Amino acid sequence: MSTLDTEKSKGFQSPRRKEEHHVNRGDAIIKVEGVSQAFGAEGDPRRVVALESATLDIARGELLSLIGPSGCGKSTLLNIIGGLATPSTGRVTIEGQTVKGPSPQKVAYVFQENTLFPWRTVIDNVKLGMAFQGVAKAEREERARHSLEAVGLADFCNHYPAQLSGGMKQRVQLARALGLQTEILLMDEPFAALDEQTRMVLGEDLSVLLARTGKTIIFVTHSLVEAVFLADRVAVLTARPGKIKQIIQVEEPHPRKSDFMTSDKLSDLRNELYELLRDEIRKTMNVRAEPE
């Protein structure tokens, strides 16, 4: 995987990527229009507003990170875009069509938790996703092998999930999502449960892989470094009720390499993000401290 691309110079924009940015800025594949999500009835003291009038356009081929304090509705927003949750108000459109439920033909998911089916081998897990999606049986084997190769797990086809490490399981989940060959990939803190070294390596691999596939990706994360390292744009959400506070641009070509990880540019952006988030996180802590 690492042999794929070796440019090192900072600020150098991969031509393909750059072009996409220019061409697609106006062409939003996903439009989030005034989406709010509340749990509990109006006037109920237990009512929780998770998300308040979020508006956001995501361009074709873009990688957008969602970051914010815990409980700010990042995952809720992702689930609404993926059709796993219905917003209280507002709407999400994908390629002009309003999202009303899961659209497996267009959107694939990578979850934070391990959602591999433990009774199926790695390759059968990847194939099962395609079976659900409706891919013809003859095609599945070839496509599953291909996507497992892409994540570097071709040798583990016949293992059961219980035999794999946490990082490998997440890679299988990624392979399962890639196998669906959707235009859009939604990732809900996919590396949250892993140790720091593993998530850094996986982050690098992901950057390489995604530059090659050119998918549109929304990536929820807790990690400032991860957000900057992977994303073209980082959307910062406020504390509950979650609103989009600011969007930060990361001008750095994909695939990104380990030296970007250690660059001043990344740490400057990370600090900028931290400034934005610090107040929000303090707010959530105060809110939590009050009732006690």
Add this chain to the structure above:
Amino acid sequence: MSKSKLPQRLVQLGVLVLILFSWWYFTLPGGINQLLLPAPAPVFRDFWVLLTTSSIWPDLLVTVREWVSAVVLASLLGCSIGYLVSRTAYSVRVFDPLFAGIYSIPAILLYPLYLLFFGLGEGSKIALGTTIAFFPVVLNTIAGLANVDKAYIRAAHSMGANDLQLFWTVMVPAAFPVVLTGLRLGCIIGFLVILGGETISSLAGLGHRIVSLAENMESSQMFANILFAVLMAFIINGTVSYVEARGRRSAQ
């Protein structure tokens, strides 16, 4: 959550009412033969007589005596043998599968032998009850003592505990909940199998009473006695589970 409990309770109540109603309905004259299933009224009348007179006491005493003897014997044997086996990892690997294997043979098969050895009286029931209650106790004692977290043992050793201190302050409290589960299982299945033994052949006891009433076609009395034994099983179940929960909490 608490709001959604009510409809469930209502359904449970409904099921019970439905059972009682069908019992009453199908035993109306012209329904099910009164010998097989007597109407609810005479059964509850006989049950009331059972509770308010002392006629059942001799049989109850026999069953309780058999049960208590079997449970005490099984607990003593099970705990001590379990302790000896748990002393080394090697003996655990030798004996644990052996006990588990023997446990999978239905102990009721030994009952004809016990009848031969100990006669029709209480001895054969005590032997059967002890046999079947022994296994959960011994298996859980082994499991409890052999699986004490090694970190506790290391910690106690590092603070200079000797073997006796280690046993009483670490091993016993750590294994206690598991052993307690074994004792509970032993108590419950011991009681069930003693009733079974009395049913098959006996001179006295609750099971014997029910069988002789069945043979004399005293249906309503038989059902009253069955009701009594079922209630007793529930009480034993509840009491033993309560004691286990209390013991578990005090051990922590």
Add this chain to the structure above:
Amino acid sequence: MTAITTTGVSVARRGPLLSPGLTRLLVIFLLFAIWQVGAGLWGDPLFLCTPVQALRALPHILSDPKVDNAIVVTIYELVTAFVVSVAFGLCIGLAVGLNGFTKQSIMPVILMMYATPQAIILPLFVLIFGIGPAAKIAFGISHGVFPVIVTTVAGVQNLRPQLLRAAHSMGASRWQVFTTVIFPHMIPSFFTGMRLAMTAVLIGVLLAELYVSTAGIGFYSRLYAESFSPPDLFALITVLAVIAVTLNELCRMAERHFSRWNIG
């Protein structure tokens, strides 16, 4: 017992010379040897026999076609009661477990019935079904059906909601969710239920067999005991024990085979 255990301990201190399995066989052999010598020297032949005598009695009882018939009938009862228990238990378990409301309302009633001492209603079964196989099968089912229900419900219940969400996000239909997620997930606990059901059915059927002493196994066990011929009684019990262990072991093998992924 104590003597044997100390042997085990001393072996361990010297470093295990024998594998645990081999020592286990030795222990079993030793117990039989003690039985053989003890019963030969001090046993009352009216009550106790040696294992060798019991072994010799095996061909003797098996050559009696009536005994063979009683054993075959018992196996038939066991298998029938087991199959019916599993089929009923699975259907009831799914019906109750797949819906949160029925589970929480019906399950306590089922658990209450499970906790009843069924042995005392045995006379009732015989009153209703007579002394033939029907009563024994019915009694076996009354024992076997509950473990299957309880484990099926537990198997459906433990499913992680994230798996359902993942399947849903990839476009699985309701039927696909059932066949590829819910059903495989409950397979291991279902097989555990089958093993427990086999144990329970054995208890139920054998209890009923022994209760009805005018025919079948119960008749012969009483006959051998009352005619004071312990070798025949021991031989008969051995045959039944072998049947029990074989059926149990078959269930255990099936359980292991179908839960491979669970162990990893």
